[in-house]
Amino acid sequence: MTKPILELRHVVTKVNRNTPEELTLLKDLNLTINEGDFITILGSNGAGKSTLFNTIAGNLTIDAGEILLRGEHIENESEERRTRFLSRVFQDPKLGTAPRMTVAENLLLATKRGEHRHLTPRHLKQHMADFKEMTSGMGNGLDERLQTPTGSLSGGQRQALSFLMATLKKPDILLLDEHTAALDPKTSQELMTATNERIMAQNLTCLMITHHLDDALKYGNRLVVISDGKITYDVSGAEKQQLTQEKLYSFFSDLQD
């Protein structure tokens, strides 16, 4: 039995409000995310994929509609408040980690995501064994560099670390914004495999934006297409498994007509 964990109802999001440059990015968007959903999101540039994430995460406020987390209204909660239940990984490896802090310090920050932080000692040493085990699971040498400032890691290691930080304390909803796009094909594929394993193992509810059609087909139980600020296509389960690249291509060309 699956129940909705996050619902977006008739959501409208504008930017540059009350200026000549006012733009409506999400236009009456409806989306119900069920517990355990792993949704891949496709859409052309400017369709509203990142806007959808920024709206869910609270970076953008909505102009109309409602957002419900397990039936509770969260439209007016700040970005910081929403991190109690939500975590995200950005496309840019620079955005996800603090460059002058070490790998272990970054992980420690993530263990307290969404919590109040007090004047209590951080107890980094007690966490080291955990961090070592966790990072060795990524298989990219991150476990050897726990004491290294993240600024001197490779892009792939940084993204793997960002992903670990986002899932370290289990989020109700995980947002992945093309988190493998800035990496070389091999590293990208390795991170995608590790991502999928961890999402499956922890039974995470996840939304993943991607530009790779094969990734969108291969991973997840549900596929959503956004165009012009609306959900225009939404398949899941067996129907998604039967989907092929050709069908998706023809769907995209239909849209453009």
Next chain:
Amino acid sequence: MTFGLGVSAIGQGLLWATLGLGLFLTFRILDFPDMTVEGTFPMGAAACVAAINHGINPIWATLIAIGVGMLCGLATGLLYTKGRIPILLAGILVMTAAYSVNLRIMHGRSNLTLLDKPSLLKLPIFAHTPMYFDSVFLGFTVIVILTLVLIYFLQTDLGQAFIATGDNEKMARSLGIETDNMKIMGLMVSNGVIGLGGALVAQNDGYADVNMGIGVIVIALASIIIGEVAFGELTMNQRLVAVTLGSILYRFVLLVVLRLGFNTNDLKLFSSVVLALCMMVPVFRDMFDLKRVWKRGITTHD
């Protein structure tokens, strides 16, 4: 004579190191220049001297100076985070406003003396110390306590959130850290420490002057940057200690400058030149990197 001057320089260096430590929190950790300090420093001095003149115990007077410093930091923090005024301008606004407030605190006078009044340096424990050693002992005690408190703070969960805010604000927010609050807190603590610096320097000099804040940001930056240039790659805790050593080194540089025959009016010019030179060290290093020039000569480009 020379020995006395050396001891005096160490004492001055220790007392002024409070400024370096205070500014370190904003300049190096939050990663922005906070001009408020030029108003906070004389305000700490003025509040402390005025309080002592009103018969308040020097220890309480010093705590009052910390309090008014924190209020200045709060004002800048609110203008910056809630008012969305760029930090440089927010600092300048508070610094300018502080000038008038300082004159009020000193009853409209530009100078207030501590002559024949008690001060931290006249506490009974300093009664038998030789000349200049009283400021060394006081400065040393304050710096040790302050450095230990800062080291502890930066290793707490709150301190780590504070560091993360300066390091990557977007990430900090995505982990639920209230970055606006962290900046306000940083500005308050930083300016509280600078207020303390003002109180200590005023008690050491025996007076508060409304113009004593001019250029103090350069002195504070000089302690930070001389420390970094002199000691290179360090951990966070070592960097805090390096600030104090940088402050003492800076005092010796000034001592040398005065010995060369320049007078005290030239000191601000020299402060700026010393700071500018230290900040340009990386550029010079690249320009005169002989090792690389040599290597370039022997590598082939095929």
